[in-house]
Amino acid sequence: MGIISEETFEKLQNVSTATLTTALFKRGLRNTFLHGPKRISQGRNMVGPAYTLRYIPSREDVDTLHVFTDPSNPQRRAVESCPAGSVFVVDSRGDARAASLGGILATRLQVRGCVGIVTDGGYRDTPDIASLDIPAYHSRPSAPTNLTIHHAVAVNEPVACGGVAIYPGDIMVGDNEGVVCIPFKLVKEVSEDASEMTLFEQFVEEKVTAGASTFGLYPATDPTTLEIYAAWRKGRKT
Numbered sequence: 001m002g003i004i005s006e007e008t009f010e011k012l013q014n015v016s017t018a019t020l021t022t023a024l025f026k027r028g029l030r031n032t033f034l035h036g037p038k039r040i041s042q043g044r045n046m047v048g049p050a051y052t053l054r055y056i057p058s059r060e061d062v063d064t065l066h067v068f069t070d071p072s073n074p075q076r077r078a079v080e081s082c083p084a085g086s087v088f089v090v091d092s093r094g095d096a097r098a099a100s101l102g103g104i105l106a107t108r109l110q111v112r113g114c115v116g117i118v119t120d121g122g123y124r125d126t127p128d129i130a131s132l133d134i135p136a137y138h139s140r141p142s143a144p145t146n147l148t149i150h151h152a153v154a155v156n157e158p159v160a161c162g163g164v165a166i167y168p169g170d171i172m173v174g175d176n177e178g179v180v181c182i183p184f185k186l187v188k189e190v191s192e193d194a195s196e197m198t199l200f201e202q203f204v205e206e207k208v209t210a211g212a213s214t215f216g217l218y219p220a221t222d223p224t225t226l227e228i229y230a231a232w233r234k235g236r237k238t
Helices: 006-012 017-025 065-069 074-081 103-111 126-130 184-209 223-237
Strands: 046-057 087-091 099-101 116-119 136-138 150-155 159-161 164-166 171-174 179-182
Touching: 006 184, 017 171, 017 179, 017 184, 046 074, 046 159, 074 103, 074 150, 087 159, 087 171, 099 116, 103 126, 116 171, 126 136, 164 179, 179 184, 184 223
Parallel strands: 046 087, 087 116, 116 136
Antiparallel strands: 046 150, 046 171, 159 164, 171 179
């Protein structure tokens, strides 16, 4: 699993998913924002490599409570093997009629050092999960046990979550708006671009708040805009 530098990590903790999607769009990637998952409790950005679990529809003759006595059960095996620093991503096919996981497994992931959990399905025990420190994203609360709808089949393989293709090791970034997936090979340049874009947007916000028109300012089609921005940026460093 790829490791990002502290500098890249810090940049990703201080940019929005909106800005990241623009930085990715500039590189030809249009489908990187997960549709459906919403954060349960607001907080700082979630940043970490994806570690995945994939579900298919359950079947009554296979998915009984007895499956949890088997230590090789993919859901439990995934939880117990998720590396510290990772984001646990669950492909639930966008189906929230049953829980992708609940409070006990979320707690276990937090204790193991997981830095976030994401599913396009739902969680049970959401009041308990909301009280944890680990960022958690889902589409809506869902009390029924996963076995009623989901059958776990694959651990740390490519998945679809929120309509986005996610490969193990891709960098997942979540803010209070949602989650974006960054291909690992692009993460350094995207983080640098997004960080610079964020600074420029702060400059634009100041100008717009002071009464400036967006024409020529955002985007910076007026050549003088970049000159003024350069002076503003230089002033911030002194």
